[in-house]
Amino acid sequence: MRIRLEKKNRVSTDFVEIEVDKEILNVREGKLKKNGGPKWGKHCGTIENAIIEANKIKQEFLDKKYFEVKSKQIPSDFNGVYDKAKWHFRGEFPDELDIFQGYVHTGFYLTWIIENGIFDTNGDDHLSIEISKVKRKELTGAEFFEENLDGVLMDDDLTELGNEFSYYYYQKGKFLDDYSKILGTNLPTLYHIQDNWENYEKFKPILDKRFKRWEKSKKPKWWKLN
Known part of the structure; x- marks a missing residue:
């Protein structure tokens, strides 16, 4: 409940x-x-x-x-795992790149999640300290993802609101399309996108836009309130 x-x-x-x-x-x-x-x-x-x-x-x-706030139920066939860095270390992952590059795309999303207060520490004081480092830009989201989550983003890591949006946008939506369009132009692969704050700031506005549009779609129109 x-x-x-x-x-x-x-x-x-x-x-x-x-x-x-x-x-x-x-x-x-x-x-x-x-x-x-x-x-x-x-x-x-x-x-x-x-x-x-x-x-x-x-x-x-x-x-x-x-x-x-009535939440939309996440389908029962979702196993609770949004992404694992190790999923990206095989197949099309470029041999010349450090495996850390497999953490970057999820790291950018995690940074936005943390900034918007929908990451759930579940009362873990250490995670709270690490989150503060991300907010102060002392630690990137990708570094946080690697060092604190072992490269696995799960539903337990997010608040209920975070899970609703992440299932809609990250799991089933346009996250990778937006990521590619904003940051992946003229690069050999998406894994070549560099983990830095400049790239995050370029990507952040589209995340804000997607969230606002999704949040607006959930709210009843004023003429339906009665």
Whole structure:
């Protein structure tokens, strides 16, 4: 059971995520496009008690003018893995390149995910520190991907919102097409794209655009609200 609630302010959006995992209740609050606070968990004894407690917390936030965000279910045939660097070390991967180049495309996407606050540290303090390094541009997303995720991007690494968008855009959408169009022109392969902040800044606007368009498509039109 997962519940996501949001409240739009003049310049930001607050959110709370409530999750029941068997008898454990997990709650996380934060602001969209910023890191949320760490999850806090509570052992409720039984799953029934956890659900009751989750619904109580949900109502508290509804009373504070939050609204529930209904998520689209990710199809059951998705195995939870968005990408693995090792998938790219065979086949068309150029012999002359360092295998680190297989981390770069996912690294750019991870940087954007981190900047927008939809990476889920699951309460891991070390990951929180490493995320801060990415935000300060002391560590690239590709380096973060290699050093902290072992080159595997999974659904557990993302918030619910992050998973919805990533399934739509990264897994089933136009990510690689956009990546190629923006950064891969006149290069022998996409693996030749260099991992640097200049390339990321070139790519970032299209990610922002895709997210805004996707987010807008989810919202009901004003004439359908009643």
